[in-house]
Amino acid sequence: MNSLLDARGIGKRFGGVQALKDVSLTIRAGEIYGLIGPNGAGKTTFFNVLTGLYAKDEGEVVFAGVPLKLGSPHEVARAGIARTFQNIRLFANMTALENVMVGRHLRTKVGVGGAVMRFSKAREEEAAIRRRAHELLRYVGVEHHAQKLAKNLAYGDQRRLEIARALATEPKLLALDEPAAGMNATETAELRTLIEGIRADGVTVLLIEHDVKLVMGLCDRVAVLDYGIKIAEDVPDVVKRDPQVVDAYLGAGHG
Numbered sequence: 341m342n343s344l345l346d347a348r349g350i351g352k353r354f355g356g357v358q359a360l361k362d363v364s365l366t367i368r369a370g371e372i373y374g375l376i377g378p379n380g381a382g383k384t385t386f387f388n389v390l391t392g393l394y395a396k397d398e399g400e401v402v403f404a405g406v407p408l409k410l411g412s413p414h415e416v417a418r419a420g421i422a423r424t425f426q427n428i429r430l431f432a433n434m435t436a437l438e439n440v441m442v443g444r445h446l447r448t449k450v451g452v453g454g455a456v457m458r459f460s461k462a463r464e465e466e467a468a469i470r471r472r473a474h475e476l477l478r479y480v481g482v483e484h485h486a487q488k489l490a491k492n493l494a495y496g497d498q499r500r501l502e503i504a505r506a507l508a509t510e511p512k513l514l515a516l517d518e519p520a521a522g523m524n525a526t527e528t529a530e531l532r533t534l535i536e537g538i539r540a541d542g543v544t545v546l547l548i549e550h551d552v553k554l555v556m557g558l559c560d561r562v563a564v565l566d567y568g569i570k571i572a573e574d575v576p577d578v579v580k581r582d583p584q585v586v587d588a589y590l591g592a593g594h595g
C-alpha cells in the first residue's frame with residue numbers, strides 16, 4: 341500500500357513541556373490508523389501540528405507525495421486533510437445544512453471578483469453545494485435534522501454533523517479527535533459502521549480515541565504515544581501485547 345502521509349521527526353514544545361519528541365509515523369492510503377496513549381501524551385498536539393493549528397518546532401510532513409505547508413490550516417485543508425475536534429466546534433446558531441455548506445465552500449471555484457459577471461454560474465454552484473450538503477447529511481445519518489440549529493441536535497448527532505462538515509471538503513485524510521467521546525454503546529457501534537463506510541468510500545482515516553475496544557477493533561494499525569514519544573506502531577494484536585504499551589497505557593484500566 342502507498343503511504344499517504346509521512347510525518348518525520350515532529351517536535352513541539354510548550355515552554356518546558358516537550359509535548360512531541362521526534363515523532364515519525366506513516367499512514368498508508370486507505371487504512372484506518374489509530375493514535376492512542378495516556379492523557380497528556382501528545383495526541384491532540386500531533387493533530388494540531390498536522391492540521392496547521394500549531395507551528396511545529398521540528399520535523400516535516402509529506403502528504404500525497406508533496407511537502408505539507410505546516411502552520412496554515414487553510415493550506416492543510418486544501419492539501420486534503422480535514423479534521424473534527426475533541427470538543428465539538430460547530431456553528432451553533434447555524435442549521436445543520438448550513439454547517440456542511442460552509443465546509444463545502446472551500447471547494448467553491450467562483451470567487452468574489454467577477455461574481456456579478458458570473459452570477460448564474462455562482463447560483464448553479466450554490467445549488468450544487470446545497471445538494472451535496474444534503475447528500476452528506478444523509479450519508480452520516482442526520483438529514484432529517486437539516487433545518488435544525490446545530491446546537492439543538494443531540495450530542496451524537498452533533499458529532500456526526502462534524503464529520504459531514506469535514507467530509508464536505510473532500511479530504512483524502514479524515515482526522516477524528518475522540519469521535520466516540522460521550523457516546524453510548526449503540527452510538528459507538530453506529531460510529532464504527534460510519535467510519536468503516538468512509539474508508540470503504542476511499543478516504544483514509546486517522547483516529548485519536550480512548551475507547552481501546554473501538555480502536556483495536558477498527559484500526560488497521562495503531563501508534564502509541566507516551567510523554568510525547570512514539571513507543572509503538574503496529575497492527576492492533578501486536579500493540580495490545582507490547583509490554584511497554586501495557587505498562588504505559590493499557591495496564592492502567594484502559595484495556
Ligand SMILES: Nc1ncnc2c1ncn2[C@@H]1O[C@H](COP(=O)(O)OP(=O)(O)OP(=O)(O)O)[C@@H](O)[C@H]1O
Nearest residue numbers: 354357358359377378379380381382383384385386
Ligand atoms: N496550548 C498548549 N499550551 C501549553 N501546553 C500544552 C498546550 N497544548 C498541550 N499542552 C501540553 O502538551 C502535552 C500534550 O497534550 P495533548 O493535549 O496533546 O495530549 P493528549 O494526548 O491529546 O491528551 P488527552 O488524551 O488528555 O486529550 C500536555 O502536557 C499538555 O499539557
